[in-house]
Amino acid sequence: MDAFIVISLIKIAVVAFVLLTAVAYLQWVERKVIAHIQLRMGPYRVGPHGLLQPLADVIKLITKEDMMPSYVNKPLYLFAPFIAVCMALLSIAVIPFGPTITVFGYQTNMQLTDLNIGVLYILAASSMGVYGIALAGWASNNKYALLGGLRSSAQMISYELPMALAIASPLLVSNTLSLKELVGTQSGNILHWNILHGPFPQIIAFLIFLIAGFAETNRVPFDLPEAENELVAGFHTEYSSMKFASFFMAEYLNMVTVSSMATLLFLGGWEAPWPAAYGSNLIPSAIFLVAGLTALYHAANPARKMDKYTLPVFGIVFLGIAGLFLLPLVQSWLLPLFWFCAKTGVILFFFMWVRATLPRFRYDQLMGFAWKFLFPVAMLNLLVTSFLVAWFS
């Protein structure tokens, strides 16, 4: 019992630290990705390749003056950012990053807790997250904030339906609500992932889930709650300093949750695309080897002045990671972690890619799309899936 508590506390500390750092760096990655898509450099001044930019941002946000506008509803105004970030953090508790592993002779899951209603838990946490935004919009006592909060709650209610229906169909195929068992049913090779697995490949459900996920996280092209040309900054217009940062963090945490949910439900979680017997355990090493060699090549032919010094370091770090993946001692937990992070990362990259390329919807288009297209398609997909699952089982 004591060992369980200690291990759980260590896991919580590690997951919280890694998650919050990842969220801070996600912002850096997003700025870099969008910058490169638009043929710009992105953050470059703070640290090598702007790598210390998130740190600078955090310091800036903490030390900024914390404004409290007059005429706000104080309790709810203070409560709203808190609830937004809390509900976003809660979901990570049930997300499994890997299988059961043995550390110093003690067996533990690479997951904070394995609930047998894990999927419902995440749905519950995300449905409670709406309050953060809706109450922030109302408590700010500002017409733009109110409109942003209204839009956001309407949008989240509407898109929760197709999202829940899209989640239900892979659950029917896997026949479990526990996220850990869900991945267990998708092991083997890429053909066993729910997105391709028979009796009915869940590719439609995957697309619906992603689209609804964009809307649930208020991301482009569904970022109407903060459409700056109409609503200034939407629901967080009146927030400053760390309270503003909480909404920002909540948005990125929700992005991470949606991406990992898509990975777990449709893309086989931490499972490799094909068995290790055919060499899938060499893929991470190969990827980092190529990355390291590319960095070293560019260090030899520097395009910019500092590249001579920074790129060799990156190259050596990448080569070191490539070597790390070959050690049999750490392979058992590093490989699942790699596949989980790689799949989640690809979806997160997709989020950024879409943000850099697509314009915003009009409000009536947004609602019409959810109710007249996404909802019926999700319903039809669920019907066909349940029929085929019943037929073949």
Next chain:
Amino acid sequence: MDVILFLIFAIIAVVSAINVVVQTHPISSAVSLIGVMGSLAVLYLLLGAEFIAAAQVIVYAGAVMVLFIFVILLLNAGAETKRGRSFMVQLLGVPLLIALLGLLVFFVDRLFPRSVTVHFGGFSGGSAQAVGRALFTTYLLPFEVTSILILIAILGAIVLARKELD
């Protein structure tokens, strides 16, 4: 541990429920109601009904209350003005409340024998599988009748909304 958690969340539920009535602003009342729903979900969870607890949060605390808050935001309802209570309320309010509570205690004491106590986590039919099986075998008819009822309500809402347009 279970008893402590039960007491904490039972107190939160009761205090929030009283707060729903006491608050003058609809938003504050709605937020208190969310508190009631949330603590009820925890109480279900303590008893071992995890599916009901999740459904309570998703449906009541999540969907229903979001709609309440949405409507309050949309109408931008202000705080209600307190008018003086009538003479009858002032005279009979407290005695009637005490009588009601006394009756409740009396009936609970009579209907539920003291020998049967509540076991936290003792309810085993609370998993999603058990609830699903019960819904589609034992309670199939009430379940389907309820869904027809909801369908009729949706149709009614559409008919009413269309009338408004013409």
